[in-house]
Amino acid sequence: MTIKLYNTKTRSRVDFAPIDPDNVRMYVCGPTVYDRAHLGNARPVVVFDVLYRLLRHTYGADHVTYVRNFTDVDDKINARAAQSGRAIGEITAETTQWFLDDMGALGALEPNHMPRATQYIPQMVAMIEELIAKGHAYEAEGHVLFAVDSWREHYGALSGRSVDDMIAGARVEVAPYKRNPMDFVLWKPSSDDLPGWESPWGRGRPGWHIECSAMSHELLGESFDIHGGGNDLMFPHHENEIAQSCCAHPTGDFARVWMHNEMLQVEGKKMSKSLGNFFTIRDLLDQGIPGEVIRFVFLSTHYRKPMDWTAEKEVEAESTIFGFIQIVADFCDFKSVDFCKPSQKVIDALANDLNTHVAVEQLKRLRDSSKGTQLACDLLFLGFFDREGLQRRSSEYQEVCALVSPLADRLQELRREAKETKDFTQVDRMKTELLAANISVMMSNDKVVLRPEKDFDLAKLEALK
RNA sequence: GGCGAGUUGGCGGAGUGGUUACGCAGCGGAUUGCAAAUCCGUGUACAGGAGUUCGAUUCUCCUACUCGCCUCCA
Known part of the structure; x- marks a missing residue:
């Protein structure tokens, strides 16, 4: 079976061929840990969780390495610490655990590695030194900046921009020490009240982008298969990752396939604090909306389309999930579930650039034909429940x-x-x-x-x- | 202003160069003490315009609109 994936880099659907089928490698940008994960944060987690499951199914559970980072050094975190008077480490540890709990409730498997940026500072420093040595970065006023002109002909390829276009349309305030307005920070100085690490350029902290380059290199090598994230990260984050990684490791490909999920909306509008339609996963769970229902709504829309979270969809998903439980309770032989394989139609749908909508339709067909065991198997495969949870829900229903x-x-x-x-x-x-x-x-x-x-x-x- | 994505029936949402998914809601019928469930039937959608083609919802171009990124945000 061939998995087809849409590669943002080439803007086309490609047949996925791993560099090493014995070790398929995927990196997904994770959260900055300063607050509860909101609904939008969960979309890439669920999308790439499905991909992870598909890859494990295809290449074997032991032959996929999935890395998702935690950004635990960031000015938003510093601001949160200053405002709340709490220690940074306390905030990041707490938020990290919240994230894992909330994503677990959505049925997301934990990645094989979940590196924290603060644990990879030496690797970042080494990478920055490498970039300076190769003429791709320079030091200025305590900062180290990436020089986009040193890679001008490649920079912007992912997001379809040229350096000239971006300068023309830029609204950013340009720091005077930048050689090119598009140059971005690799390292910046820290005052005594901010977290910082000793470096060749004085005490400071890394810029936003370097951690992903350093950690993916450390954990996955200079070439790996898939890099994922929300499409808002395409520029500048991913563009800058590519620049850093490809310049530091010119013999590698960095990521071969780039995948980006579309954004989430709420009742047709962008979710934002200013519009008052902002909520976290925890908010929904606390309202009694189960994780599998949230997951179901997510998977009903293809990942490359904007997903509109509406109360109506949530209610419909809840009924649908309930209907699945009824069929499982009535017709599932749990002893057989352990030997049951996911439906070929589900696999085929996912192999077609993660067409989760079609996969979900297959669940409905199984429900309508009372194929309880197969339905249970597919529900487990798609991550709506774990085995224990499904069996419990099924038994509870039978008791009623x-x-x-x-x-x-x-x-x-x-x-x-x-x-x-x-x-x-x-x-x-x-x-x-x-x-x-x-x-x-x-x-x-x-x-x-x-x-x-x-x-x-x-x-x-x-x-x- | 620059860049990108999208616009499918009442709603949601797949997909395809020709045979017009599917779900929910609706309507008609069978069935039922009445219902429910089920079964059968039913609605002829692909933003607008031009082009390519024997033929386009599907390809190309233009227009309109929506959304995202360019600024902390997945």
Whole structure:
């Protein structure tokens, strides 16, 4: 099977061929840890989690190396520390754990490596020295800057810009010590109240971009397969990563395939604090929206299209997931799940540039044909549940069904009598109460089946007991 | 201003150079004590214009609009 992926670098869909099938390597830009992850932060995590799962399935779980960093040195963090009076390390440690917890709730597997920027300062310093030695960077007023003119003909290739275009359209304030307005910071000086490390250029801290170049090199080598992130990172972050890495390691390719997910919107608008439609994953989880529902909404839209988070979609996803659980509860043989493979249609859909929408449609087809075991298997594969969680949800549903089952017998008995007397008052009364508790009542000729639906409320059945 | 992405039926959302997914909602029918579920049937969409083509929703160009990046933000 060939996995096809859209490569931003070439703006085309390519057949994915790993450098080393025994060690497929992927790097995804992770969060800056200063606050709870918001909904938008979660999109790349979920998207690349699906890709990670597909790669593991295709090349073997032990033959994929997935790296996602934590940026734990950044001026936003410093600002947060200054404003809250808390220690930087305390903030970053806490936020890092929040991130892992929240992403775990969305079913994201943890990457093989989750490097923290602060643990790779020596590698960054070494890389910067290399860049200076090769004439791609220069020191100025305590800063070290990357000289885009030293790589002018390549710089901007990923995002489709030329240095000249960017200078023409730039709105940035240009620091006077820059040789070219587009030159970006590799290292900057730290005052005593800011975190800093000793370096050949004095006490300072790294610029934003160098960490990804240094850490991907350290953990994945000078050439690796896939680099991912949100498309807002394309410029300048990824462009600068490429410049740094390719100039420091000219014999390597750096990342061969670049993948970018589109942005997320909320009710048709950009999620932003100023619009007041900003919320975190934790906010949603606390509202009782389960992680698998959030994941389902995400996967219903292709990753390269803007995804609109709406209350309506969330509600629909919740029903759909509930419907899956019903079918799993009724038809899944959990003993077989362990030996079950994901549907070929799901794999094919994902292999087609991560067409998660089509994969999700396949789940619905399995549901409609009551293929509970296969459905369970695919739900697990796509990360909606782990095995334990799914089995628990399934059992819980079965228990509820068992509780209402005697009522079905009673209703059937009432119905049998009513058919003789032609007086259906009692039957209808009972049915109304069941419906009010969100229990579907399905009456065939000789049988009554009660099915608790989403938001069923057994408390409302007290009157029937 | 520069760069990029997008515009599909009531809504959501795939996909394809020709046979017009799918989901939800809707409508008609079968079925039902009434329903539900199910089954059958049904709605003839691809922003607008021009071009390429035997034929374009699918390719090219233009226009409009939306969104993103260029500034901390995935």
